[in-house]
Amino acid sequence: MSVGYLIKEGLAGLSRARLAAFTSIFSLFLAVLLIGVLARIGFNAYEVSQMLREQVEVEVFLDDIDNQTTNELRRSIESAQFVEKLSYISQDSASKVFRQEFGMGGEALADLNFLPASFRLKMSDNATVAQVDSVAQSLGDLNGIDEVRFNLALLQLLETRTDQLAMGGAALGIFILFIAMILVFNTIRLTIYAKRDLIRAMKLVGATNGFIRRPFLVEGVVQGLIAGSVAAALIVLLFDWVIPQNISQLGVLSWPFGRWYYLIGGVILLAVIMGWMGSRWAARKFIKDTSVYN
Structure with a gap:
């Protein structure tokens, strides 16, 4: 044919x-x-x-710990599953961020240097909300970490x-x-x-x-x-x-x-x-x- x-x-x-x-x-x-x-x-x-998902970061607030413990925590967190990027925010840097966000009204409080040091984590785009929540809970159990916070409701x-x-x-x-x-x-x-x-x-x-x-x-x-x-x-x-x-x-x-x-x-x-x-x-x-x- x-x-x-x-x-x-x-x-x-x-x-x-x-x-x-x-x-x-x-x-x-x-x-x-x-x-x-x-x-x-x-x-x-x-x-x-x-x-919007990429803008949601996991914040890990640290106790008052020395540099060696901070570096050990950094290595532990970087090796955690679904953690794609990590940045360290020192107490001085946290004070600067506070002043930028709250302006002149926050300078008096920021000078007290009461803000804790923290890690900001960028999670993998492939991670589900349940997986991010699981990682956050496991990090909260590590010694030297005071609190782990992220916008769970927005991610859900x-x-x-x-x-x-x-x-x-x-x-x-x-x-x-x-x-x-x-x-x-x-x-x-x-x-x-x-x-x-x-x-x-x-x-x-x-x-x-x-x-x-x-x-x-x-x-x-x-x-x-x-x-x-x-x-x-x-x-x-x-x-x-x-x-x-x-x-x-x-x-x-x-x-x-x-x-x-x-x-x-x-x-x-x-x-x-x-x-x-x-x-x-x-x-x-x-x-x-x-x-x-x-």
């Missing part, structure tokens, strides 16, 4: 059931467009969540909201794509029905189901390619021109992984895959059921 024949028959199938083909392409277009928009907004929401909130956003977006995306694939399925089914006499004739002369099925697969791929290309073009237009021109606050939304082609390529590929899956599903079912004796 030549490639030219496959393409010709695949394109011809679109014209045999024009309304159904348009409905299928439009549904795929809407599906991948929504997925693309959700992906870009969701990626930026994840970036904001990670940025960020983790919960990020998980909810991911699960909700994934569920919505799967539902939208399933509906689009059903419409592709129905389009190919109508095309097969319109060609049922030809299919019976082809079977009578020995054509296999696979041979008959290939043009319908091409039709589904073409539908996906059209829908994905239009959706990709609209996403670029929407995020690079319409939104920056009208909502400047959202004009700073970045492309996933820093490059436009990751999302655009993913949108087109997803549409093609969904078109292929829907057509394959219909072709396998209805061509096999088209008997030469009916």
Whole structure:
């Protein structure tokens, strides 16, 4: 079977059931467009969540200990799991920070040098809230450490909201794509029905189901390619021109992984895959059921 024949028959199938083909392409277009928009907004929401997470530091306040004990604690903390970076804040440095944060009103108290020395820990981005909390509790049991403090509530909130956003977006995306694939399925089914006499004739002369099925697969791929290309073009237009021109606050939304082609390529590929899956599903079912004796 030549490639030219496959393409010709695949394109011809679109014209045999024009309304159904348009409905299928439009549904795929809407599906991948929504997925693309959700992906870009969701990626930026994840970036904001990670940025806020990075600003949450674990503060380890020390007792009044000598330099040797301080260095031993430093080595112990640096070797702890999920500790990515450690910085030491001496009593003098803590007083300077206090004066910077509270201004002239804090100078009198800061001069008393009552603030303890501390370590500030930057935890691994891969660490969960439970893991960070476990590390904090284990550090609190070390000799020479007075208190371990971090914003547990904020980390829990960020983790919960990020998980909810991911699960909700994934569920919505799967539902939208399933509906689009059903419409592709129905389009190919109508095309097969319109060609049922030809299919019976082809079977009578020995054509296999696979041979008959290939043009319908091409039709589904073409539908996906059209829908994905239009959706990709609209996403670029929407995020690079319409939104920056009208909502400047959202004009700073970045492309996933820093490059436009990751999302655009993913949108087109997803549409093609969904078109292929829907057509394959219909072709396998209805061509096999088209008997030469009916």
